[in-house]
Amino acid sequence: MSDTTVSNSMRRMAARLAAVQALYDIEMTTHDAAYVIASFTARGGTAELEGEKIAADPQLMADIVRGVAADGATLDGLITGAGKSKRDVGRYDALLRAILRAGAFELSKHPQFDAALLISQYLTITDSFFERTEVGLVNAVLDAMAKSLRPDADLPHAAPHADPHADPHADPLETPIGDGPAEG
Numbered sequence: 001m002s003d004t005t006v007s008n009s010m011r012r013m014a015a016r017l018a019a020v021q022a023l024y025d026i027e028m029t030t031h032d033a034a035y036v037i038a039s040f041t042a043r044g045g046t047a048e049l050e051g052e053k054i055a056a057d058p059q060l061m062a063d064i065v066r067g068v069a070a071d072g073a074t075l076d077g078l079i080t081g082a083g084k085s086k087r088d089v090g091r092y093d094a095l096l097r098a099i100l101r102a103g104a105f106e107l108s109k110h111p112q113f114d115a116a117l118l119i120s121q122y123l124t125i126t127d128s129f130f131e132r133t134e135v136g137l138v139n140a141v142l143d144a145m146a147k148s149l150r151p152d153a154d155l156p157h158a159a160p161h162a163d164p165h166a167d168p169h170a171d172p173l174e175t176p177i178g179d180g181p182a183e184g
Helices: 008-028 033-042 058-082 094-109 115-129 132-149
Strands: 046-049 052-055
Touching: 008 033, 008 046, 008 052, 008 058, 008 094, 008 115, 033 058, 058 094, 058 132, 094 115, 094 132, 115 132
Parallel strands: none
Antiparallel strands: 046 052
16 A cells, blocks of 8 residues: 555554554663654654554654653543543553553544544554453543543444443453353
8 A cells, every 4th residue: 555545544543553562662661752753763654554564644653652751640640530440550551551641642632633533543453452351441441531631522432342241441450351241
């Protein structure tokens, strides 16, 4: 797929994925925001979506990474406040933290992007790494945050990736993953 045929939505989706990967890199190494952004640019500014390299929006990717790096404590407070369990963000898996922080940053700092589409793209990213329980958690947290930060946003009631039988507020580290309730 060439750059000219890639939609702006796909470029933003690729930027979000690249930002999540960069945030994970920052947390797992001694790299800083400038380093991971430069590495992203040196690799061609792409992210792999469904086995295909897609040119990412480099400005959005850099904005997310810099914003999360600069304002992580505030974002963690938003995330903790949005979750039903009020679980400390530090107790989540590093990749899940990166997804939640990137989503929180965008919901709070990028009002020009549709909240429902933004959440949907972060759910797609989550779904590519985790099981449905984590997808439900990300959906619940970002949805609650969007309702708080953007009360006029038109948000769907359930995410297409989430298990309709799962408790979206359940703690993914304490909830067993299964096929939903038994038929009776």
